[in-house]
Amino acid sequence: MTTYIVRRLFATLPVMAVVALFVFFLLRFAPGDPAAIIAGEDATAEAIAAVRAKLGLDRPMVEQFVVWTMQLVRGDMGVSIFSNLPVTRLISQRLEPTVALTLSTLFVAVAMAIPIGVLAAWKARKLVDRLxxxxxxxxxxxxxxxxxxxxxxxxxxxxxxxPVQGYQPIKEGLWPFVQSLILPSLALGITYMALIARTTRASMLEVLAQDYMRTANSKGLATNRVLLLHALKNAAVPIVTVIGIGIALLISGVVITETVFNIPGLGRLTVDAVLKRDYPVVQGLILVFAGAKVLVNLIIDISYAFLDPRIRY
Structure with a gap:
């Protein structure tokens, strides 16, 4: 088991390296000049060139990448072009609302999706299933x-x-904190829940058709015991897989949800940074989102080994 976990950990390193390479060059080749945006509409060519030199954008592309990579290894994501604050500080300031929204959405989606998916499989091709x-x-x-x-x-x-919009930190009180998350969690969680529910139903139907399930039913075991202890446990791998895949939906959905509900999280920060072409902030945010996705996939992979011991070997 330890060998399996270590192997999966090392497998994430080249993934993050490729993501970093892709993010850096994608932003550099995107249309638009951040130096011109910072200098203003009426800036002269000399003023724009001075801003470009200050930002290091006049250096060769390879040199910019090497400098950025060395900073990244030291935990330095750079400084925001517009706020002149460290990117790590900006991200840490906006991290709590996004983490709270993501976790609450996961709780809402999983808590609702798995029971209705199991119910639909149990009542397959009946009215409850169709509804x-x-x-x-x-x-x-x-x-x-x-x-x-x-x-x-x-x-x-x-x-x-x-409340219509806004976010209340947990330090302001538990109930105001929960109130501010109910609507955005439902809006984002219902889409995510639908994906999990469909997968749960399909996986449960496949398991319920197996011979050992018919044996369990013939022994007179209680229905809830058969469904939860035997069927759901053996159907768990596909369900866990789609929960991990759905994190990508959450990442894109968080940006939209935070904008609609005026939540000052990483999604709002991403929109503002993209509109301003704030390269360091955009790069840092994409790396954080990619790192979160890789971490979730790692957790999912490790969970497979617990759900199905054959995967370890």
Whole structure:
């Protein structure tokens, strides 16, 4: 088991190296000149050249990459072009809302998706199954921002049960913190939940058709014991896989959700940095998102070894 984990850890290093290489050169070859944006619309060519030299953008591309890589190895992601603050500081300031939104969305999606997926598989081809799958298809097809505005209209504007926008840190109190996360977590979680529910149903149907499941039922075991202890456990690998894949949906959805609900997280920071062409901030954010995705995939891979010991070898 230890050998398997170490092997998976080392496998993530070249992935992050390729991501860093891709991010750096993709941003450099993108249209637009950040030096011209910083200098202003009426700036002269000399002023733009001075800004470019200050930022190091006049150096050869390879030299810029080497300098950036050496800084990155030391944990230095650079300094924001516009705020003149370290990128690591900007990211740490915006980290709590994004982590809170992501974890609450995961909790909402998984807590709702797995039970309804199991229920749909148990009642396959019946009315309950059709209703659950219809809801799943609708939830997956509806854009996050459309669902967000629908939830805002009913729960915040019409019924005034929850705040329209904003984020309350947990230090301001547990209930205000939870209130500020309910609507964005539902908006983002319903789409994610639909994906997990469909996968849970398909995986459970495959397991329920196995001979050992018919044996368990013939022994007179309780239905909940058969479904949860035997069927769900053996159907867990595909479900865990799609939960990990869905993290990519969360990363893209967080940007939209934080914008709609005015949450000052990494998603909002990403939008602002892209619009301003703030290279250091954009690079740092993409690396953080990519690192989070790689870490989640690593956790998923390791969980396979616990769910199915054959994978270790």
């Amino acid at each position: 659950v799958m219809g809801f799943a298809v609708l939830g997956f097809a509806m854009p996050v921002f459309v669902l967000a505005y629908i939830l805002i209209y009913f729960f915040a504007v019409q019924w005034q049960l929850l």
